[in-house]
Amino acid sequence: MALFRRKGTHFDGLADALGQPAEVLAHGTGDGVVVAGTREALAVLSEGVWRVWPWERVSGGAWSSETAQFRWKTVDGESHALTLTEANRLPQLFRERIEASTVIQSLIDAPVRGQVQIIGRRSLGKQTSVDWYAVPSGGADLDDPTTREAVVAETDRLSAEYFGDGTNPDWRSAREV
Incomplete structure (x- = not known):
């Protein structure tokens, strides 16, 4: 039904960045940033560009609801931090995918x-x-x-x-x- 069809979403371009259809399991949003967790990867949209890290390349991280900070580190030693206004189920998915x-x-x-x-x-x-x-x-x-x-x-x-x-x-x- 056309009434319920949306033009564009938070995840436009994600499938291209992943190289396959994107099935987002959880996501968070902040000022000008989207963080998406799929079965295979963690992806961040910032300034119109998606960056993707396969879960096995993410060494760990944490969510702080007090500061609204989502932080993670890659096995290459890169540290990342984002402020999210909505974390939704992203922290739970993050932990589950690292463990998986x-x-x-x-x-x-x-x-x-x-x-x-x-x-x-x-x-x-x-x-x-x-x-x-x-x-x-x-x-x-x-x-x-x-x-x-x-x-x-x-x-x-x-x-x-x-x-x-x-x-x-x-x-x-x-x-x-």
């Missing part, structure tokens, strides 16, 4: 000091590969050969145990990506 893309998490003690968290993340789209990340804490040094060897050994073990391939997976430190 996280296949494996393992914490090992680094041989010299500190710990390293090894994280396997998968695409929530059609691609099914797993990317591995090593996140040092407590003074762990990923440049130390014994720490690096321990990380590779644990990543190999996890890959073989969960995926049965036993191959040496490509892993990256959180500071290298």
Whole structure:
């Protein structure tokens, strides 16, 4: 019925940015900005341009209702923050999609000091590969050969145990990506 048909929406151009039809599961809006969460990605429309981050490339973030700030960080170390006047269900979807893309998490003690968290993340789209990340804490040094060897050994073990391939997976430190 033409009476209920709208001209334009918050999501015009999103399908082109995603490279596929856009099924928005949740969204938030602010002054001149739209944040959309789909099954596969987080997308932001600002100044007429969509930027898209697949969920497996988003390391985490938070919503503060007190400040109306929606913040997130990518696995590449980019930090982003937006003020939203309407968050709707975006914070819940954000957490759920991050968790859905996280296949494996393992914490090992680094041989010299500190710990390293090894994280396997998968695409929530059609691609099914797993990317591995090593996140040092407590003074762990990923440049130390014994720490690096321990990380590779644990990543190999996890890959073989969960995926049965036993191959040496490509892993990256959180500071290298």
